[in-house]
Amino acid sequence: MNTQINAILTIAYRDIIKFTRDRGRIIATFVFPFVFIGILGKSLQTNLSSQVGFDFLSFTFTGVLAQTLFQSTASGIISLIEDRENDFSQEIFVSPISRYSIVLGKIAGESSVALLQGIGVILFGLISGISMTPYQVLLLIPVSIVACLLGGAFGLIIMANLHSQRAANQIFPFLILPQFFIAGVFTPITNLPPYLFVISRLAPMTYAVDLVRSVFYAGQPSYDLIVLYPAWVNLTIISAIFTGFVVIGTWIFVRNERNR
Numbered sequence: 001m002n003t004q005i006n007a008i009l010t011i012a013y014r015d016i017i018k019f020t021r022d023r024g025r026i027i028a029t030f031v032f033p034f035v036f037i038g039i040l041g042k043s044l045q046t047n048l049s050s051q052v053g054f055d056f057l058s059f060t061f062t063g064v065l066a067q068t069l070f071q072s073t074a075s076g077i078i079s080l081i082e083d084r085e086n087d088f089s090q091e092i093f094v095s096p097i098s099r100y101s102i103v104l105g106k107i108a109g110e111s112s113v114a115l116l117q118g119i120g121v122i123l124f125g126l127i128s129g130i131s132m133t134p135y136q137v138l139l140l141i142p143v144s145i146v147a148c149l150l151g152g153a154f155g156l157i158i159m160a161n162l163h164s165q166r167a168a169n170q171i172f173p174f175l176i177l178p179q180f181f182i183a184g185v186f187t188p189i190t191n192l193p194p195y196l197f198v199i200s201r202l203a204p205m206t207y208a209v210d211l212v213r214s215v216f217y218a219g220q221p222s223y224d225l226i227v228l229y230p231a232w233v234n235l236t237i238i239s240a241i242f243t244g245f246v247v248i249g250t251w252i253f254v255r256n257e258r259n260r
Contacts, residue, residue, distance in 0.1 A: 007097040011105025012112060015076060019113040059226060061125045062216050063185035066209040068121050069114045069144050070151035071176055076110030077155030078172055082165050099254040103156060103246075110155075111148035118144050132216075139215045143231075147208040150238050153245035154204050160252035179205040190228060204241055207234045 019026070080102075122140065126132065158175060162168050180186065182196065183205035192200060200206050210227060211234040217223045218231075229237075 004101045007101045008105035012109035015109030062213045065121045066212040067185045069147040070208045072114035073110045073148045073151035074155030078159050107152035114148045143215050153242045156249035157245040160249040179203045183209050207238050
């Protein structure tokens, strides 16, 4: 048992160290919020805020925060394919530790990295003039963790069904980028045509974004204009998705590793 716990912590720590040594990824952590919040958010605020009845800058901020947490963790899990193909990381897969420990360690590590990126997004939001009370910031912590875990589960189910880094590079963007729009990261999705409504509700990122907003906008007049479901509904749906993806994804991953 202690061996497996140590393995989980070691894998998680390895991912954190990799992030702190990746200067390009650290720079991107601050560049993307600047582009999405500072440029796109302020542009939408100037042109649309008076029409929709709420502050578009805060709307974009909450969407980008959830999207960053979800996508960063998911893409980190996908990197397990690269680790499997990389000679330097072969020791992980030939060591006498459970494949379940590898999965849990990877989710824990990439969630930690995503949370560090989330701190950067929040700091940039404050610098951009988004009004946040200490209570709102405090509430964002647990929902940010939930968004990371959901992204990790999504990454796991995708990774488990791919067998090469090339396939991951082709398929993963196709699955993640459309969710930026159908999950409501940049634009409201409270009123959609039936076909887009169904697609948006099938996208896991939708519930990460809506959970963050349900907490951030709680008690505000614009709540009903922005939030799709109460926090408890989002948590229930996320719990079901997370459980299903982790159970199925881990089973497929372990089976594939045993057949290698």
